[in-house]
Amino acid sequence: MTVPEPSIHHRTEQHVTHLTLNRPEALNALTPNMRDQLIALLADASADPDVRAVVLTGTGRGFCAGADLRGSAAAGERIAGDVSRTLRLGAQRLIAAVLDCEKPVIAAVNGTAAGLGAHLAFACDLVLAAEPAKFIEVFVRRALVPDGGGAYLLPRVIGPQRAKELMFFGDALTATDAERLGLVNRVVPDGELDKTAGEWAARLTVAPTRALALTKQLVNASLDTDRATAFAAEAAAQEINMTTEDAREGLASFVERRSPQYRGR
Numbered sequence: 133m134t135v136p137e138p139s140i141h142h143r144t145e146q147h148v149t150h151l152t153l154n155r156p157e158a159l160n161a162l163t164p165n166m167r168d169q170l171i172a173l174l175a176d177a178s179a180d181p182d183v184r185a186v187v188l189t190g191t192g193r194g195f196c197a198g199a200d201l202r203g204s205a206a207a208g209e210r211i212a213g214d215v216s217r218t219l220r221l222g223a224q225r226l227i228a229a230v231l232d233c234e235k236p237v238i239a240a241v242n243g244t245a246a247g248l249g250a251h252l253a254f255a256c257d258l259v260l261a262a263e264p265a266k267f268i269e270v271f272v273r274r275a276l277v278p279d280g281g282g283a284y285l286l287p288r289v290i291g292p293q294r295a296k297e298l299m300f301f302g303d304a305l306t307a308t309d310a311e312r313l314g315l316v317n318r319v320v321p322d323g324e325l326d327k328t329a330g331e332w333a334a335r336l337t338v339a340p341t342r343a344l345a346l347t348k349q350l351v352n353a354s355l356d357t358d359r360a361t362a363f364a365a366e367a368a369a370q371e372i373n374m375t376t377e378d379a380r381e382g383l384a385s386f387v388e389r390r391s392p393q394y395r396g397r
Contacts, residue, residue: 139166139317141191147184147337147396148330149177156192159244161200167226170175174229174237184396185336186233187329188256189240196249199223200268222246223280229350230255234345236336237341239314239327241307246270251280254315257348258332260309261316272302288355289314322397340378341396 140367141152151173154161162170177183188263190196199222230237231251239256246268253259253267269286271278278299286295290313310316320328346369354362373379377397385392 140169140173140305144177144180144183146334146364147182148333149173149180149183151186151188153188153190153196155382156190156194158200159192159194159197160190160249161197162226162248163200163225164222167199167222171226171229174233177234177235181396183235184339184341185333186235187240187333188230188237188252189326189329191244192243193242194243194249195239195265196252197244198249201274219279223251227251227255227281227285234348235341236344236348238329238332238336240325241265241267242322242325244268247253247278251278251282251285254285255281259316260325260329260332261310261319262322263307263319264322265307265310265319267307267310267315269298269302271332272300272395286315306388310329337396338394340376340382340392340394342378343373346373 137154139153139155141150141154143150148278151170153162153166153170155163155166157160171256174186177186206301226248236258237256237263239253239259241259241261242260243264246266246271250267250269267276269282271282272387283295286298290298294313305315306315307316307319311319318328350362350365353365363385378392378394381394382392
């Protein structure tokens with residue numbers, strides 16, 4: 133009996149959790165089970181002290197074509213509250229799992245990222261894209277409102293006018309244009325994506341993991357808070373961070389004029 137391929141490949145080695153969406157025949161469109169599994173895997177990586185970075189990518193020609201909508205049009209009569217509840221517990225929970233993960237998450241966008249798949253990439257802390265990659269705010273093509281936090285994420289990176297242009301027209305955005313707009317950190321040749329993602333992840337595994345987690349938290353919250361709140365959060369983060377082993381090591385290595393050896397604690 134042939135064992136079916138898992139829809140998400142996952143492994144952790146050398147302190148990096150690798151998550152690979154594996155439905156290439158559907159451009160890695162997310163089923164509800166895949167979405168829930170991805171949320172659980174991100175939570176596991178966040179809580180595991182041995183994990184110090186996460187790399188998210190896809191197999192085949194697509195990174196992620198968004199949510200698998202097959203069958204949804206014939207789902208029968210909708211009950212009031214069903215749609216918003218499904219979004220809260222589904223797409224929004226997935227994006228929150230990326231934003232709230234205490235480890236840096238790198239998106240290695242190997243191909244098309246559409247709809248929720250594009251927002252999944254944009255929620256990551258660092259975004260690498262292969263030259264053939266495309267990002268598509270596909271919702272308008274289906275007469276849908278953007279979900280998965282898109283109207284929250286995009287304006288904060290590229291401003292409301294650019295975000296509206298992408299969402300109103302639904303045109304495919306090339307990797308190069310996404311980099312120019314600031315949605316992508318770096319575009320690399322197709323054959324170098326995995327190598328570059330691995331190099332970036334390796335750099336993160338020797339960084340002070342708890343300091344990065346607190347930095348991520350501060351940056352993600354910064355655009356939603358006033359100055360006084362942001363400064364108070366910064367002071368609290370500094371207080372927490374100074375109790376970590378890595379902070380003590382960082383100061384000791386400076387005084388002793390040697391390279392620090394961070395352990396992620």
